[in-house]
Amino acid sequence: MGIVHEQDTDRVRLSLPKTLKKYMEETYQIHENFLYLENKIFRGMDQIKQLRIYPPEKGNCKIIVVYEVSGQEELPQNGHELSIDLGLHNLMTCYDSGNGKTFILGRKYLALERYFHKEIARVQAQWYGQQSGKGVKYLATSKHIRKLYKRKHDSVTDYLHKVTR
Numbered sequence: 001m002g003i004v005h006e007q008d009t010d011r012v013r014l015s016l017p018k019t020l021k022k023y024m025e026e027t028y029q030i031h032e033n034f035l036y037l038e039n040k041i042f043r044g045m046d047q048i049k050q051l052r053i054y055p056p057e058k059g060n061c062k063i064i065v066v067y068e069v070s071g072q073e074e075l076p077q078n079g080h081e082l083s084i085d086l087g088l089h090n091l092m093t094c095y096d097s098g099n100g101k102t103f104i105l106g107r108k109y110l111a112l113e114r115y116f117h118k119e120i121a122r123v124q125a126q127w128y129g130q131q132s133g134k135g136v137k138y139l140a141t142s143k144h145i146r147k148l149y150k151r152k153h154d155s156v157t158d159y160l161h162k163v164t165r
């Protein structure tokens with residue numbers, strides 16, 4: 001009931017929670033019960049299920065719209081199927097019925113994980129050894145360790161994106 005979309009319009013009305021209304025009144029002297037969003041992307045949507053609004057970052061606000069598509073038609077069966085088995089040691093094992101071959105994806109994922117865990121552990125041991133040698137009571141992570149975590153995240157995300165294409 002928090003989202004009302006007027007059919008064939010660009011407008012969506014969002015209900016505001018009491019705490020947000022109170023905050024807006026106290027801070028900005030805004031006395032509104034609803035928030036209205038207008039965008040041409042709302043015109044083609046029949047039934048909006050969920051809206052996720054992320055705070056502005058570098059001047060841009062992100063909105064993710066989850067909506068239901070009606071009239072989904074099935075494709076005709078052509079006898080060609082792909083079977084996917086998700087695994088523990090491999091990301092997935094796939095069987096293609098068209099050519100009868102099996103292929104395995106995921107060895108690179110495990111290699112990336114192992115490499116970054118090993119490298120992060122090596123750098124952490126070195127860094128924390130230096131910190132405790134200086135008598136630091138509360139150890140903090142270094143820039144190098146944070147960069148390794150970011151590189152690991154980016155590498156794994158990139159690999160998973162390429163696998164799912």
